[in-house]
Amino acid sequence: MASLTVTAKGQITLRRELLNHLGVRPGEQIELDRLPGGELRLKAVRPTGSIGGFIGRHAGKAARPLSIEEMNRIAAAGWAGEE
Structure with missing residues (x-):
């Protein structure tokens, strides 16, 4: 102890x-x-995270629409606390 x-x-x-x-x-x-x-x-x-914070963090950072795989990688990094 x-x-x-x-x-x-x-x-x-x-x-x-x-x-x-x-x-x-x-x-x-x-x-x-x-x-x-x-x-x-x-x-x-x-x-705790929110979808608003997630979307706001990535707004305007992509020059083209993201694929589902790219979105999944970004979401996993966000929930893991990575930037």
Whole structure:
């Protein structure tokens, strides 16, 4: 079990190994749930995408209409968090 030290400001720092276990990268968020007995449950907040964001990201970037295969590759990359 990992132990953390609380700073004078009430802050903690999670070690890289814990962040990697959660799959959290810089700029992403972590959610805490309060449990009985003074325990907390920590989990990564997974970003949600929308079709509007997907379409807006690619609007005007193609000089020609895309094939279904190209659209599928773009959609897979978008849902995987790749740019």
